[in-house]
Amino acid sequence: MKRRQTFFHASNESFPKHLAYCAEKILPQNYGLNFIRLKMSSKPKFKVLFLDKAHPFLETNLLANGFKCHTDTTSTKAEVETYIDQYQGIVMRSRFRIDQAFLAGATNLKFLAREGVGVEHIDVDYAEMKGIKVLISPEGSKDTVAEHTIGLLLCLMNNLSRADRQVRSGQWVREANRAVELKGKTVGILGYGNMGKSLAKRLQGFGVRVLVYDKFLTNYGDQFAEEASLEMLFENADILSAHIPYSIDNHYFINDAFLNKFKKNIYVVNTARGLVLNTADLVENLKSGKVAGAALDVLEYEETSFDKFRLEQLPLAFDYLSQADNVVLSPHIAGWSFESKEKHARVLAGKILSLFGI
Numbered sequence: 001m002k003r004r005q006t007f008f009h010a011s012n013e014s015f016p017k018h019l020a021y022c023a024e025k026i027l028p029q030n031y032g033l034n035f036i037r038l039k040m041s042s043k044p045k046f047k048v049l050f051l052d053k054a055h056p057f058l059e060t061n062l063l064a065n066g067f068k069c070h071t072d073t074t075s076t077k078a079e080v081e082t083y084i085d086q087y088q089g090i091v092m093r094s095r096f097r098i099d100q101a102f103l104a105g106a107t108n109l110k111f112l113a114r115e116g117v118g119v120e121h122i123d124v125d126y127a128e129m130k131g132i133k134v135l136i137s138p139e140g141s142k143d144t145v146a147e148h149t150i151g152l153l154l155c156l157m158n159n160l161s162r163a164d165r166q167v168r169s170g171q172w173v174r175e176a177n178r179a180v181e182l183k184g185k186t187v188g189i190l191g192y193g194n195m196g197k198s199l200a201k202r203l204q205g206f207g208v209r210v211l212v213y214d215k216f217l218t219n220y221g222d223q224f225a226e227e228a229s230l231e232m233l234f235e236n237a238d239i240l241s242a243h244i245p246y247s248i249d250n251h252y253f254i255n256d257a258f259l260n261k262f263k264k265n266i267y268v269v270n271t272a273r274g275l276v277l278n279t280a281d282l283v284e285n286l287k288s289g290k291v292a293g294a295a296l297d298v299l300e301y302e303e304t305s306f307d308k309f310r311l312e313q314l315p316l317a318f319d320y321l322s323q324a325d326n327v328v329l330s331p332h333i334a335g336w337s338f339e340s341k342e343k344h345a346r347v348l349a350g351k352i353l354s355l356f357g358i
Contacts, residue, residue: 046110046356051080051092054115055345058091062349065358081105089352091115098122103130111135111355115344116335117195118273120246135351138194140344141335146198148334149241149271152295155328156267157182162325180292183207188228188237190253191244191272192220199241200224211236234261239269246273256281265292271334274300280317286324293326297334 048062050071059069067089072080077096084090084102088110092098098112100123112127113135124134155161158179166173185208189196192214200210201224211228214220221227233240240262244250254268255278268291270277279300285291301314321327 046088047086048089048091049080049084049087051090051095052115054091054348055342057342058345058349061345062352065353077102084109089113091348094118094121096121098127100126103127103132106132111352113137113348113352115348116141118245120273133355135348135355137344137347137351140347141337141340142194142198143343144337144340145195145243145271145334146202148297148330149195149199149269150202152271152297152328152330152334153182153239153241153267153269156269156293156295156326159325161328182239185209185238186211186236187239187241188213188233189225190214190233190240190242192217192225193243193245195271196241196243197222197224199243209236230261235263237262237266238264239267241269242272242276244272244276246275250276252276252278252281254278254282256284259285259290262290265290267291267293267295269295271297274298274302279321280315283317283320286320286326293328294321295328296321297330298332299329302332 045066045068047068047070050059050069051073053071053073059071062069070087073095081102084106085108087106088108090098090106090109090111091113093115098121103109103123103126109130109132111133112122114122115137117136117138119134119136122134127134159177163173163177166177183206187203187208187210189200189210189212192200192212196212196214200212200222203210204224210225211233212220212225213228213230213233219227228236240254242254244253250273253276254270259266259268259281268277268282274296277296277300282291282294286294299318301318321329
Protein backbone atom coordinates (compact mmCIF):
# COMPACT_ATOMS: atom_id res chain seq x y z
CA MET A 1 0.00 0.00 0.00
CA LYS A 2 1.44 3.34 -1.07
CA ARG A 3 1.90 5.77 1.82
CA ARG A 4 0.06 9.02 1.34
CA GLN A 5 2.30 12.07 1.34
CA THR A 6 0.92 14.87 3.53
CA PHE A 7 1.81 18.51 3.20
CA PHE A 8 0.92 20.90 6.00
CA HIS A 9 1.36 24.48 7.13
CA ALA A 10 1.45 26.17 10.51
CA SER A 11 -2.14 27.29 9.88
CA ASN A 12 -3.28 23.68 9.63
CA GLU A 13 -4.79 22.54 12.96
CA SER A 14 -3.17 19.13 12.58
CA PHE A 15 0.31 20.61 12.24
CA PRO A 16 1.56 19.92 15.79
CA LYS A 17 0.46 16.30 15.56
CA HIS A 18 2.21 15.75 12.24
CA LEU A 19 5.35 17.57 13.41
CA ALA A 20 5.47 15.47 16.56
CA TYR A 21 5.20 12.35 14.38
CA CYS A 22 8.13 13.50 12.24
CA ALA A 23 10.21 14.39 15.28
CA GLU A 24 9.49 10.98 16.75
CA LYS A 25 11.16 9.40 13.72
CA ILE A 26 14.22 11.65 13.96
CA LEU A 27 15.01 12.00 17.67
CA PRO A 28 15.86 9.14 20.09
CA GLN A 29 12.83 7.46 21.62
CA ASN A 30 14.19 7.82 25.13
CA TYR A 31 13.65 11.55 24.92
CA GLY A 32 9.98 10.81 25.56
CA LEU A 33 8.46 12.75 22.70
CA ASN A 34 4.98 11.80 23.78
CA PHE A 35 5.62 14.40 26.48
CA ILE A 36 6.49 17.13 23.99
CA ARG A 37 3.45 19.24 23.21
CA LEU A 38 4.00 21.63 20.35
CA LYS A 39 2.20 24.94 20.32
CA MET A 40 2.59 27.32 17.42
CA SER A 41 2.26 30.98 18.32
CA SER A 42 3.00 34.40 16.90
CA LYS A 43 4.23 35.55 20.33
CA PRO A 44 7.92 36.42 20.76
CA LYS A 45 10.14 33.46 21.60
CA PHE A 46 11.25 33.14 25.21
CA LYS A 47 15.01 32.91 25.74
CA VAL A 48 16.40 30.55 28.35
CA LEU A 49 19.97 30.58 29.67
CA PHE A 50 21.49 27.33 30.93
CA LEU A 51 24.12 28.16 33.56
CA ASP A 52 24.81 24.48 34.25
CA LYS A 53 24.66 21.50 31.95
CA ALA A 54 21.31 19.71 32.15
CA HIS A 55 20.12 16.45 30.64
CA PRO A 56 19.44 16.95 26.88
CA PHE A 57 15.75 16.20 27.39
CA LEU A 58 15.14 19.62 28.91
CA GLU A 59 16.64 21.70 26.11
CA THR A 60 15.12 19.44 23.42
CA ASN A 61 11.72 19.86 25.00
CA LEU A 62 11.98 23.62 25.34
CA LEU A 63 13.23 24.04 21.77
CA ALA A 64 10.34 21.94 20.47
CA ASN A 65 7.95 24.29 22.22
CA GLY A 66 9.36 27.47 20.73
CA PHE A 67 11.91 28.52 23.35
CA LYS A 68 15.39 29.69 22.42
CA CYS A 69 18.11 28.09 24.53
CA HIS A 70 21.66 29.24 25.13
CA THR A 71 24.33 27.67 27.38
CA ASP A 72 27.05 29.44 29.36
CA THR A 73 28.75 27.25 31.95
CA THR A 74 32.04 29.15 32.12
CA SER A 75 31.38 32.89 32.50
CA THR A 76 31.73 34.47 35.91
CA LYS A 77 28.73 35.84 37.74
CA ALA A 78 29.81 39.38 36.90
CA GLU A 79 30.04 38.51 33.21
CA VAL A 80 26.60 36.91 33.20
CA GLU A 81 25.16 40.01 34.88
CA THR A 82 26.12 42.08 31.83
CA TYR A 83 23.67 40.26 29.55
CA ILE A 84 21.14 38.52 31.80
CA ASP A 85 18.50 41.14 30.93
CA GLN A 86 18.15 39.41 27.54
CA TYR A 87 16.64 36.27 29.06
CA GLN A 88 13.24 35.27 30.35
CA GLY A 89 14.42 32.06 32.00
CA ILE A 90 17.43 30.54 33.76
CA VAL A 91 18.22 26.87 34.28
CA MET A 92 20.93 26.13 36.85
CA ARG A 93 22.06 24.03 39.78
CA SER A 94 24.14 26.04 42.22
CA ARG A 95 27.13 27.48 40.31
CA PHE A 96 26.93 30.86 42.02
CA ARG A 97 24.66 32.84 44.33
CA ILE A 98 21.59 34.47 42.83
CA ASP A 99 21.27 37.57 45.02
CA GLN A 100 19.37 40.84 44.81
CA ALA A 101 22.05 42.53 42.72
CA PHE A 102 21.91 39.76 40.13
CA LEU A 103 18.11 39.66 40.06
CA ALA A 104 17.84 43.44 39.84
CA GLY A 105 19.63 43.29 36.51
CA ALA A 106 17.49 40.42 35.24
CA THR A 107 14.76 42.80 34.16
CA ASN A 108 12.98 40.36 31.84
CA LEU A 109 13.34 37.20 33.90
CA LYS A 110 10.14 35.17 34.33
CA PHE A 111 11.48 32.01 35.95
CA LEU A 112 14.53 30.51 37.57
CA ALA A 113 14.59 26.71 37.30
CA ARG A 114 16.88 25.09 39.84
CA GLU A 115 17.82 21.51 38.93
CA GLY A 116 17.59 19.91 42.35
CA VAL A 117 16.18 20.81 45.73
CA GLY A 118 17.92 23.43 47.87
CA VAL A 119 17.49 27.13 47.17
CA GLU A 120 19.71 28.56 49.91
CA HIS A 121 21.87 30.18 47.20
CA ILE A 122 18.85 32.00 45.73
CA ASP A 123 17.15 35.05 47.23
CA VAL A 124 13.70 33.51 46.76
CA ASP A 125 11.79 36.28 48.54
CA TYR A 126 13.29 38.99 46.34
CA ALA A 127 12.76 36.92 43.22
CA GLU A 128 9.09 36.40 44.00
CA MET A 129 8.70 40.09 44.84
CA LYS A 130 9.90 40.80 41.30
CA GLY A 131 7.44 38.28 39.87
CA ILE A 132 10.11 35.68 39.12
CA LYS A 133 8.93 32.12 39.67
CA VAL A 134 11.50 29.84 41.34
CA LEU A 135 11.08 26.24 40.21
CA ILE A 136 12.74 23.21 41.83
CA SER A 137 12.73 19.50 41.03
CA PRO A 138 12.91 17.41 44.22
CA GLU A 139 10.79 14.76 42.52
CA GLY A 140 13.73 14.06 40.23
CA SER A 141 16.11 12.74 42.88
CA LYS A 142 13.80 11.35 45.56
CA ASP A 143 14.40 7.73 44.54
CA THR A 144 18.17 8.13 44.33
CA VAL A 145 18.34 9.86 47.72
CA ALA A 146 16.27 7.14 49.36
CA GLU A 147 18.45 4.37 47.92
CA HIS A 148 21.64 6.19 48.89
CA THR A 149 20.35 6.73 52.43
CA ILE A 150 19.68 3.04 52.85
CA GLY A 151 23.07 2.26 51.34
CA LEU A 152 24.79 4.53 53.86
CA LEU A 153 22.81 3.04 56.72
CA LEU A 154 23.59 -0.55 55.75
CA CYS A 155 27.24 0.33 55.23
CA LEU A 156 27.37 1.94 58.67
CA MET A 157 25.55 -0.76 60.65
CA ASN A 158 27.38 -3.59 58.89
CA ASN A 159 30.84 -1.98 59.21
CA LEU A 160 31.35 -2.38 55.47
CA SER A 161 33.69 0.58 54.95
CA ARG A 162 35.97 -0.52 57.76
CA ALA A 163 35.90 -4.16 56.71
CA ASP A 164 36.70 -3.21 53.13
CA ARG A 165 39.72 -1.16 54.20
CA GLN A 166 40.94 -3.97 56.45
CA VAL A 167 40.71 -6.66 53.79
CA ARG A 168 42.51 -4.43 51.29
CA SER A 169 45.34 -3.99 53.80
CA GLY A 170 45.63 -7.73 54.43
CA GLN A 171 43.57 -7.93 57.64
CA TRP A 172 40.86 -10.57 58.07
CA VAL A 173 38.78 -9.30 61.00
CA ARG A 174 35.42 -10.92 61.70
CA GLU A 175 34.32 -10.54 65.33
CA ALA A 176 35.08 -6.82 65.54
CA ASN A 177 32.97 -6.28 62.44
CA ARG A 178 29.86 -8.02 63.75
CA ALA A 179 26.83 -6.11 62.43
CA VAL A 180 23.72 -4.59 63.98
CA GLU A 181 20.49 -5.54 62.19
CA LEU A 182 17.97 -3.03 60.94
CA LYS A 183 15.11 -5.43 61.61
CA GLY A 184 13.19 -4.55 64.75
CA LYS A 185 14.62 -1.03 64.96
CA THR A 186 12.72 2.26 64.93
CA VAL A 187 13.77 4.75 62.26
CA GLY A 188 12.96 8.40 62.90
CA ILE A 189 12.71 10.58 59.79
CA LEU A 190 13.04 14.36 60.04
CA GLY A 191 11.04 15.89 57.19
CA TYR A 192 8.35 14.15 55.16
CA GLY A 193 8.65 15.70 51.75
CA ASN A 194 9.72 13.91 48.59
CA MET A 195 12.89 12.45 50.12
CA GLY A 196 11.43 11.43 53.46
CA LYS A 197 8.44 9.73 51.86
CA SER A 198 10.60 7.88 49.37
CA LEU A 199 12.83 6.60 52.18
CA ALA A 200 9.85 5.47 54.24
CA LYS A 201 8.55 3.43 51.30
CA ARG A 202 11.86 1.68 50.79
CA LEU A 203 12.21 0.82 54.46
CA GLN A 204 9.10 -1.36 54.35
CA GLY A 205 10.99 -4.53 53.51
CA PHE A 206 13.37 -4.24 56.47
CA GLY A 207 10.92 -4.95 59.27
CA VAL A 208 11.40 -1.57 60.94
CA ARG A 209 9.01 0.87 62.57
CA VAL A 210 9.09 4.26 60.87
CA LEU A 211 8.25 7.46 62.74
CA VAL A 212 8.25 10.78 60.93
CA TYR A 213 8.24 14.37 62.12
CA ASP A 214 7.54 17.37 59.89
CA LYS A 215 6.83 20.75 61.50
CA PHE A 216 5.25 22.11 58.32
CA LEU A 217 2.66 19.35 57.83
CA THR A 218 -0.43 18.04 59.59
CA ASN A 219 -2.15 14.67 59.27
CA TYR A 220 0.70 13.30 57.16
CA GLY A 221 0.95 9.77 58.55
CA ASP A 222 0.35 7.06 55.94
CA GLN A 223 0.84 3.35 55.29
CA PHE A 224 4.61 3.84 55.28
CA ALA A 225 5.20 5.95 58.39
CA GLU A 226 3.55 7.07 61.62
CA GLU A 227 3.16 10.78 62.24
CA ALA A 228 5.09 11.60 65.39
CA SER A 229 6.10 14.46 67.62
CA LEU A 230 9.75 15.16 68.33
CA GLU A 231 9.16 13.74 71.78
CA MET A 232 8.08 10.42 70.23
CA LEU A 233 11.26 10.37 68.15
CA PHE A 234 13.37 11.09 71.23
CA GLU A 235 11.67 8.29 73.14
CA ASN A 236 11.68 5.56 70.47
CA ALA A 237 14.18 6.10 67.67
CA ASP A 238 17.25 3.93 67.16
CA ILE A 239 18.13 5.71 63.92
CA LEU A 240 17.69 9.33 62.85
CA SER A 241 17.65 10.29 59.16
CA ALA A 242 17.54 13.99 58.25
CA HIS A 243 15.58 15.14 55.19
CA ILE A 244 14.88 18.79 55.96
CA PRO A 245 15.86 21.79 53.80
CA TYR A 246 18.34 24.36 55.00
CA SER A 247 16.96 27.64 56.28
CA ILE A 248 17.88 30.05 59.06
CA ASP A 249 15.33 28.29 61.27
CA ASN A 250 16.96 24.92 60.56
CA HIS A 251 20.54 26.07 61.10
CA TYR A 252 22.14 23.47 63.40
CA PHE A 253 18.71 21.95 64.02
CA ILE A 254 20.58 18.81 65.12
CA ASN A 255 22.95 19.89 67.87
CA ASP A 256 24.22 18.64 71.22
CA ALA A 257 21.01 19.41 73.09
CA PHE A 258 18.94 17.73 70.37
CA LEU A 259 21.05 14.56 70.29
CA ASN A 260 21.02 14.17 74.06
CA LYS A 261 17.24 14.15 74.17
CA PHE A 262 17.20 10.68 72.60
CA LYS A 263 16.57 7.94 75.13
CA LYS A 264 18.72 5.45 73.22
CA ASN A 265 22.15 5.74 71.68
CA ILE A 266 21.38 6.40 68.03
CA TYR A 267 22.74 6.21 64.51
CA VAL A 268 22.59 9.50 62.58
CA VAL A 269 22.26 9.80 58.80
CA ASN A 270 22.31 13.15 56.99
CA THR A 271 21.64 13.38 53.25
CA ALA A 272 19.91 16.78 53.52
CA ARG A 273 22.18 19.79 54.04
CA GLY A 274 25.38 20.04 56.01
CA LEU A 275 24.35 23.09 58.01
CA VAL A 276 21.30 21.44 59.56
CA LEU A 277 23.74 19.45 61.73
CA ASN A 278 26.40 20.87 64.04
CA THR A 279 29.47 18.81 63.15
CA ALA A 280 31.44 19.66 66.29
CA ASP A 281 28.49 18.59 68.46
CA LEU A 282 28.12 15.38 66.46
CA VAL A 283 31.79 14.55 67.04
CA GLU A 284 31.46 15.06 70.79
CA ASN A 285 28.50 12.70 70.85
CA LEU A 286 30.36 10.14 68.77
CA LYS A 287 33.16 10.28 71.32
CA SER A 288 30.77 9.84 74.24
CA GLY A 289 28.89 6.99 72.53
CA LYS A 290 25.56 8.81 72.50
CA VAL A 291 25.80 8.60 68.72
CA ALA A 292 26.69 5.01 67.88
CA GLY A 293 27.63 5.92 64.33
CA ALA A 294 27.10 8.55 61.65
CA ALA A 295 26.67 8.43 57.88
CA LEU A 296 27.06 11.81 56.20
CA ASP A 297 26.61 12.68 52.54
CA VAL A 298 26.72 16.40 53.29
CA LEU A 299 29.01 18.54 55.43
CA GLU A 300 28.72 22.08 56.69
CA TYR A 301 32.12 22.93 55.19
CA GLU A 302 30.94 22.73 51.56
CA GLU A 303 30.89 25.77 49.32
CA THR A 304 27.55 27.03 48.04
CA SER A 305 28.13 25.20 44.76
CA PHE A 306 28.55 21.93 46.75
CA ASP A 307 31.40 20.98 44.38
CA LYS A 308 34.13 21.30 47.01
CA PHE A 309 34.80 22.12 50.64
CA ARG A 310 34.45 25.73 51.70
CA LEU A 311 37.65 25.73 53.79
CA GLU A 312 41.19 25.13 52.62
CA GLN A 313 42.11 23.70 56.02
CA LEU A 314 39.29 21.70 57.51
CA PRO A 315 38.66 21.88 61.27
CA LEU A 316 39.49 19.23 63.83
CA ALA A 317 35.91 17.95 63.80
CA PHE A 318 36.32 16.82 60.21
CA ASP A 319 39.70 15.32 60.98
CA TYR A 320 37.98 13.14 63.58
CA LEU A 321 35.21 12.12 61.17
CA SER A 322 37.71 11.15 58.48
CA GLN A 323 39.47 8.75 60.85
CA ALA A 324 36.56 7.34 62.85
CA ASP A 325 35.65 3.71 62.17
CA ASN A 326 31.99 4.33 62.98
CA VAL A 327 31.58 7.09 60.39
CA VAL A 328 30.73 6.73 56.69
CA LEU A 329 31.22 9.70 54.35
CA SER A 330 30.23 10.45 50.75
CA PRO A 331 30.75 13.70 48.75
CA HIS A 332 27.20 15.07 48.42
CA ILE A 333 26.14 12.46 45.86
CA ALA A 334 22.98 11.08 47.47
CA GLY A 335 20.86 12.66 44.74
CA TRP A 336 23.26 11.96 41.86
CA SER A 337 22.43 9.09 39.55
CA PHE A 338 22.14 8.75 35.79
CA GLU A 339 18.41 8.29 36.24
CA SER A 340 17.92 11.33 38.47
CA LYS A 341 19.70 13.57 35.95
CA GLU A 342 17.03 12.82 33.35
CA LYS A 343 14.20 12.92 35.90
CA HIS A 344 15.22 16.44 36.96
CA ALA A 345 15.03 17.51 33.31
CA ARG A 346 11.60 15.96 32.86
CA VAL A 347 10.24 17.54 36.03
CA LEU A 348 11.54 21.02 35.14
CA ALA A 349 10.31 20.75 31.56
CA GLY A 350 6.83 20.03 32.83
CA LYS A 351 6.89 22.91 35.31
CA ILE A 352 8.27 25.43 32.80
CA LEU A 353 5.73 24.53 30.14
CA SER A 354 2.94 24.64 32.69
CA LEU A 355 4.09 28.10 33.79
CA PHE A 356 3.55 29.37 30.25
CA GLY A 357 0.33 27.43 29.74
CA ILE A 358 1.85 25.09 27.20
